[in-house]
Structures are given as structure tokens and as C-alpha cells.
Amino acid sequence: MSNSIAIDFLHNLAVLAEKNNYIASELYQKHNVKRGLRNENGTGVLVGLTNVASVQGYKLEGNIKKPAEGKLFYRGINVEDFVLGFQNQKRRGFEECVYLLLFGVLPTEEQLAQFNQLLDEHRYLPANFTENMILKIPSKDIMNKLQRSILVLYSHDENPDDTTISNVLRQSIQLISRFPTIISYGYQAKAHYFDNKSLFIHAPQAGIGTAENILYMTRPDNAYTQTEAEILDLALVIHADHGGGNNSAFATHVVSSSGTDTYSSIVAAIGSLKGPKHGGANIKVREMVLNIKENVSRINDRGILKDYLWKIIKKEAFNQEGLIYGMGHAVYTKSDPRTSLLKGKAFELAIEKDRVDEFNLYKNIEELSLELFKELKGDSYDICANVDLYSGFVYEMLNIPPELYTPLFATSRIAGWCAHRIEQLVSDQKIIRPAYANTCLTEKYILLQERA
CATH class of the missing domain: 1.10.230.10 (Cytochrome P450-Terp, domain 2)
Known part of the structure; x- marks a missing residue:
């Protein structure tokens, strides 16, 4: 088949696929389908329960949605109070936020120090991973590179399919620690191989936290100001979770409910966040x-x-x-x-x-x-x-390139994804399986030689 014929054939197939996959809007109304899992008043359809985070943006009076001042809670704590707490003490907050989301309580000073050390120990990628997975197979899209890297990390895990909470926690902490390194190196590879820029691979540093490591690893000179570090840390905190109903968290719940491994669940969430209607x-x-x-x-x-x-x-x-x-x-x-x-x-x-x-x-x-x-x-x-x-x-x-905007979102939101995955595994082992009404008419099978 010549190239021009192939193009025409694919075009005709696309027209056919579009025609036979269209479902008229009135059919959604006829079958009382809540499109986008939204009720008629704009509220979300209740499909689950969560203790991880709560988003409040309106009040319901009967079935009427009434505007209200917005509030966001992490494990019942108002995020505004949480931010004020660490900012007043001139501390970074993201690692404390991760602890709160994963374990449901605020850490003591000693627990936070130990947790920070644990994160630092896991920031490095496996031996030869950077060269073989990131530099030899660069991607123009860092979210794509992040997904592929997470799937390859499955192969480096000696116990990847164990869904006991202790094992899932180990995997979660490793992934949360490694996300900044993966997106930083993924960007450096993209900038070098696709944009003809110099290649800089800086090792993550202990004791400086997630936000400062991102600035350190993405900048050629490793330099940043205190204000820059503080605002990136804040951005990570306020993007860490947004309740169980946001698209990527719900994807985590859906995929986790099947009993699959942590890497598959997180990759599904990344795929959701990659969409321009969500993370872009x-x-x-x-x-x-x-x-x-x-x-x-x-x-x-x-x-x-x-x-x-x-x-x-x-x-x-x-x-x-x-x-x-x-x-x-x-x-x-x-x-x-x-x-x-x-x-x-x-x-x-x-x-x-x-x-x-x-x-x-x-x-x-x-x-x-x-x-x-x-x-x-x-x-x-x-x-x-x-x-x-x-x-x-x-x-x-912050001189962060646009290619890293959504990966930064993922680096923050993985804290919430892991918390939601653990919550799903602990609280609800039933696979999520909603219903779809079939609107297709019954057709008879036609023999190949009799088809028009």
C-alpha cells in the first residue's frame, strides 16, 4: 500500500470510527446518565468516602447549591492554618505535608527529622537507571518520561506486587522521594537532546528537602534564593491533594481497587494528570x-x-x-x-x-x-x-521551563495519590465497577463475502 493510499485509508477509518462511536446527548438524558459524574446542580456524584482531604466550596440548602468561601482540609486540618504554622517558624512544609497525608497525623519534631532522612535516603535512582532509562531514551514530554520511569522501577523492585500496607508504604516513600530526581533528569535529557543545550546531571542533596532539590537539580549553577525555595515549597504543599473526587485521585482509587501494583496505580494517575483539563x-x-x-x-x-x-x-x-x-x-x-x-x-x-x-x-x-x-x-x-x-x-x-509545570504538579500530588491508594486498600477491597447502558441496536452477523 502506497503512502498516499494508506493516508486516505486511515482517514476513512477515522471517519467511520467517529460516526459509529457518537452517542447523542438526548440518550444521556433518557437514561439519566450523570455525565462527568456530576449531578444536575453541579455537585459531584457521591461514589466513595475519604479521610485524606476535603474540599469545601459551596453549601447545599436542600438541593440548591449556595456559594461559600473556599476551604481545603488535609486530614481535617485547614490548609491555611497548616501553611501559617510552618511559615511562621521559617520551615519548609512539604515533607510535613506528605507525612500528614500518608499517616493521618502531624509528626513530632523527632518523627519529622527521621522522615526527612528516610526521604533523602531514597532520592537516588537505581544503578545505571539515569543513563539507560533517561539519557538513552529521552522524551520531549516529561510526563511521558515520568510514566515510563515509574514502570521501569517496577523491574527494580524485588517485591513489586505485594499489596500489604507495609510494602505499599515502602514503595510510596521511594516514589515520592524519586519524583523530583526523575523529572529533573528527564528535563535535562530533553533540553540536551532536543533543544541542543548543555547537559547537567546534579546528584540530589541531603538535608535540603524536595523543593530545594528541584531547584538545585534543574539549574545549571545549582543556585537559588530563600524566597524561591519558600514559594516552590508552598506550591508543592497546596497541590499535594484535593480530595478523592479529583480526576487523578479517583483514577488511583479505581485502579487500586483492582488489586494491581503501586507502580501501575501511580502511572494511571500520572496519565490522568497529563490531560490539559486536569494538570495542564x-x-x-x-x-x-x-x-x-x-x-x-x-x-x-x-x-x-x-x-x-x-x-x-x-x-x-x-x-x-x-x-x-x-x-x-x-x-x-x-x-x-x-x-x-x-x-x-x-x-x-x-x-x-x-x-x-x-x-x-x-x-x-x-x-x-x-x-x-x-x-x-x-x-x-x-x-x-x-x-x-x-x-x-x-x-x-522561578525560571522553571513550561515542560516541567505539570510534572511539578505530579511531584506534589503523588503524596495524595499514595494516601488515597492506601486508603482504598485498607477500607474498600471491592473493585470499582460502575454501569454503562448499551444504546446499540441488535445486529445480525453478515458473512464476509456478503458484506457491501
């Missing part, structure tokens, strides 16, 4: 802001900026999807607590980097978008900036 939103914000800078003559002029944001909403600008990326959330209505935490620290970093004008652009996008949605939908309409509005800007100020 901050990249969309960055693309939108770049578009605004290119098309708004004076970005600090709120009137001109508001006019352009209105064009974006009307699908006349940017990608014609009518979305202000970084605004709105599936659960939060009045506020996203992660946004206020990151926004305050982002301002500190903007001062240090002499980028306050750019910070004000993001702040104006937030404020003007709120005005526009009120004008469009009425004063009673509630929408808030989500954490993605500022997280991409923070990573940009």
Missing part, C-alpha cells in the same frame, strides 16, 4: 497571558485590558473558546484558598525579581474578569480565580 491548566493561563501581551497595547491600562478580556469571553480573541483561563473552579465558588496563599507569596517573589508590573497584570486579569462575569451574568453570579492563575506565573519567575 496553568500552561493555558501562560499561553493566554502571552496572547494578551501581544495584543494589548498598554497592559497596565485596565480599560484596554478589560476590553480585550471581553473579546476573549465573546470568542473573538485568543483561542476562540470563550474561557478566561485561571478563572472558575468545579467546586470553589467565592474563593480558592490555594490562590490567596500563593498570590501573597507570588507578590514577594515579584518584588525580588523586579516583576511587580507583571504581577499587577495577573491581579488585574483576576479583578476585571470578576467584573465582566458580574456584568454578563448578574451581581449574584459567583466565580473566583483558581490556583492556576498564579501558579504558572510563579514557575515562570
Whole structure:
């Protein structure tokens, strides 16, 4: 088959596949299917129980969804209080956050020190892994490289399929420790082999924690400021979990319920997070802001900026999807607590980097978008900036390349994934198996030689 014939054949097959896989919207209504596992009032369908994290963004009065200030709890502790606790003591918080999510309690000073040492002992990759798995098989996509690396780590595990909690905990701690190393080396390989940049492979350092190791291993000179380390640590903390219903955590529950190994469960979660509707939103914000800078003559002029944001909403600008990326959330209505935490620290970093004008652009996008949605939908309409509005800007100020934005999310969220996996194994051994209604009509089998 010639190349042109093959292309035409594949095109025709694609048309056929699309035609015969389409299910009309009215059929979903007819069968009372809750698409996206959402109720008609926008709330999520209750499919499980969790003690790991709780997301509160509205109140229910009967069946009516009422806006409320957003709150996020890790093991019952308000994340805002948790962050205030370690920041006031000038400590890093992510490792303490991991401990809390995995074990359900706050560590003592001695327990935290021992846990930090345990994480440090596992940050190194197996012998020859970096050369054979990462450098010899580089990938343009670091999430893809992360998935493949996790699957190969299965082969380095002497007891990979044991799902006892002690073994799963060992695997979880090893993976949490190694994620920063894998994404850092994966990026270095990508930058070298695809972007013709110099190759830097820095060994992880003991005693500096997850956030500082990421900065240390991704930068050629290993240098970073205290403010940079603090804001990246904060970003890791506020992204560590978001309840059992978020797409990647739910994927972890679903796959873990089958009784499979830890590596397969985590790879499934990474695959979920890789999707632009889940883990890639901050990249969309960055693309939108770049578009605004290119098309708004004076970005600090709120009137001109508001006019352009209105064009974006009307699908006349940017990608014609009518979305202000970084605004709105599936659960939060009045506020996203992660946004206020990151926004305050982002301002500190903007001062240090002499980028306050750019910070004000993001702040104006937030404020003007709120005005526009009120004008469009009425004063009673509630929408808030989500954490993605500022997280991409923070990573940009940290000189973290966009290819690492979602892998950084994964490096944080694996703490929650592992906690949810353990919870599934301990509490509910029943395989998750929801129902799908079949809408296909019964057909007779036709012999090959009789088919048209």
C-alpha cells in the first residue's frame, strides 16, 4: 500500500470510527446518565468516602447549591492554618505535608527529622537507571518520561506486587522521594537532546528537602534564593491533594481497587494528570497571558485590558473558546484558598525579581474578569480565580521551563495519590465497577463475502 493510499485509508477509518462511536446527548438524558459524574446542580456524584482531604466550596440548602468561601482540609486540618504554622517558624512544609497525608497525623519534631532522612535516603535512582532509562531514551514530554520511569522501577523492585500496607508504604516513600530526581533528569535529557543545550546531571542533596532539590537539580549553577525555595515549597504543599473526587485521585482509587501494583496505580494517575483539563491548566493561563501581551497595547491600562478580556469571553480573541483561563473552579465558588496563599507569596517573589508590573497584570486579569462575569451574568453570579492563575506565573519567575509545570504538579500530588491508594486498600477491597447502558441496536452477523 502506497503512502498516499494508506493516508486516505486511515482517514476513512477515522471517519467511520467517529460516526459509529457518537452517542447523542438526548440518550444521556433518557437514561439519566450523570455525565462527568456530576449531578444536575453541579455537585459531584457521591461514589466513595475519604479521610485524606476535603474540599469545601459551596453549601447545599436542600438541593440548591449556595456559594461559600473556599476551604481545603488535609486530614481535617485547614490548609491555611497548616501553611501559617510552618511559615511562621521559617520551615519548609512539604515533607510535613506528605507525612500528614500518608499517616493521618502531624509528626513530632523527632518523627519529622527521621522522615526527612528516610526521604533523602531514597532520592537516588537505581544503578545505571539515569543513563539507560533517561539519557538513552529521552522524551520531549516529561510526563511521558515520568510514566515510563515509574514502570521501569517496577523491574527494580524485588517485591513489586505485594499489596500489604507495609510494602505499599515502602514503595510510596521511594516514589515520592524519586519524583523530583526523575523529572529533573528527564528535563535535562530533553533540553540536551532536543533543544541542543548543555547537559547537567546534579546528584540530589541531603538535608535540603524536595523543593530545594528541584531547584538545585534543574539549574545549571545549582543556585537559588530563600524566597524561591519558600514559594516552590508552598506550591508543592497546596497541590499535594484535593480530595478523592479529583480526576487523578479517583483514577488511583479505581485502579487500586483492582488489586494491581503501586507502580501501575501511580502511572494511571500520572496519565490522568497529563490531560490539559486536569494538570495542564496553568500552561493555558501562560499561553493566554502571552496572547494578551501581544495584543494589548498598554497592559497596565485596565480599560484596554478589560476590553480585550471581553473579546476573549465573546470568542473573538485568543483561542476562540470563550474561557478566561485561571478563572472558575468545579467546586470553589467565592474563593480558592490555594490562590490567596500563593498570590501573597507570588507578590514577594515579584518584588525580588523586579516583576511587580507583571504581577499587577495577573491581579488585574483576576479583578476585571470578576467584573465582566458580574456584568454578563448578574451581581449574584459567583466565580473566583483558581490556583492556576498564579501558579504558572510563579514557575515562570522561578525560571522553571513550561515542560516541567505539570510534572511539578505530579511531584506534589503523588503524596495524595499514595494516601488515597492506601486508603482504598485498607477500607474498600471491592473493585470499582460502575454501569454503562448499551444504546446499540441488535445486529445480525453478515458473512464476509456478503458484506457491501
